[in-house]
Amino acid sequence: MLTILFDGIAYGMLLFILAVGLAVTMGLMNFVNLAHGAFAMVGGYVTVLLMQRLDVPFLLCLPIAFVTSALLGAVLERTLYRPLYNRPHLDQVMFSIGLTFMAVAAVDYFVGSTQQIMQLPEWLKGRTEIGEGAWMLGMGHYRLFIIAVCAALTIALQHILTKTRFGSRLRASVDDQRVAAGLGINVNVVFLATFAVGSGLAGLGGALGADVLGMDPTFPLKFMIYFLIVVAVGGTSSITGPLLAALLLGIADVAGKYYIPKLGAFIVYSLMIIILVWRPQGLFVRKGGKA
């Protein structure tokens, strides 16, 4: 039972890293970016291909995946996303779905539609077991690694958002673009940087998750719904909301698939609908922020 909880937490942490960038674009910049999964896929594929074809060590792949997706995010933000900021949500949804379709077909064309297998380094393959019987806790080393990386990232993000100058600029730009611009904050640059970091985090999540979630060209469509659930349920005004939502979702999904495999993803979707009908703005909402 503890093992399931542990796996659920690892899965939830992974989802959080994948989704946190989306929480920022969607909640803070008010842009519904369904193509977020495509950035995650870029990170995942960069890692898998580097490791398969060039034998780059796993730990080096992670920052490369981050940088690649962040650069891609920055370029796309500047060229394609920015003109769409003030458009209706429906336009943004259609645009980003279009991007996703293109990404899926392009990866299929260049790499092939089969699922990519990743060889983890030896020191991440083991498994440690503590305790006995029903309370036995089995920790895969890789999952332990994921939890550690994600926890570190979460703390760093929280610190950047609440304690640094950039964080306060971002929060100001988000709460009122015009006033922020009037105070001499370059809103465009702030948004560009934020979007790039969000995409980079997605890429990093994809790289970390390539082994757990599986990498094939349908990845962005398959996991899009999960990212969206994390963001919608968690509320978009802080990063603790999405974090808790991601953990909840991860645990519910792993436990549901383990105990009642017949129902599958059914539990997660129902949970989401109930929560959203009950609290349309998400579970954790900052008071006074813009909805």
Add this chain to the structure above:
Amino acid sequence: MNTPDFSSMNNTNILMRAGRWRWWELLLWAVALSLPWVMNTHALIINEIAIVALFALSLDIILGYTGIVSLGHAAFFGMGAYTAALFSKHINPDPLFGLAVAMVVSTVLGAICSVTVQRGTDLTRLMVTMGVGLILMELANKLDWLTGGADGLQGVMMGPLLGRFEFDLYGSTAATYSIVVLFIMFVLARRFVNSPFGSTLKAIHDNRLRAMAIGIPVASRIAVAYTVAAGAAGMAGALLAQTTGFASLDVFEFHRSADLVLLLVIGGVGWLYGGVIGAIVFKVLQDAISSITPQYWTFWIGLFLVVLMLVGRERVVRPWTWFGTSSSKKKEGAA
């Protein structure tokens, strides 16, 4: 969006004129009805276009006229398809009877789901509608004793239409059947959106707060519009199941809802012919592109979407504005 500007339309004559039939419309429908027999080799795709057009028509009622975004309209489509297929397989093979039952079932489902679209922002609505579609897909997948699971529901035999016209292999009967249903639903939808009730929907679409302030019961209006649209989508699904004799998980798939929004955007929202035109353009494009590159046609659809959104739909369908100054666009950007 494409809704007419009502500020200048303060007299009833203008409102009534919008609902009047024009001669060219009747001509178009007459041509449409003759198509399955004239272009008998293309009857299958004509049938498909008619079904998708009906599906788009139903989405237009909630998206174009009421302003409710939905990415899960396939839920009702799929419900209709499975209901019609199961009904004909186990109870009664008569197509019209099955169509009516499918419509009733999906209308009831729509009424239940209409609770979920009342609150929250666009994002919440996108999520909830998408979630309902996914839940139904999971159900259809897991209840394999009833629905056949991932293999789909096979061996649906339809009785002859009105007891006389058999469904044949070429699909001429099927296409005519679908077009007639589409036409009837189109007439009804037209009555619906041009009625005083429809005007209140447009008011809600333009400004919900203002609609509330002038005494329109917003919540119940949205619920009714959503329910009606669900019923129409269910009929489209039923037509698909009946004319192909098959229902599979594919009817619930996310891409079906996404494609639907896409084709409605191509044709134009808030204009009933938009769905029909979008359906024709989309299906013909899909047919043409996938015959050239069967595997990668989604790439071209994606590219088309991206360009369409970046350039703006208005400018793509009106090529003569390409080189003019877009003053309205600039104003929008500055605001």
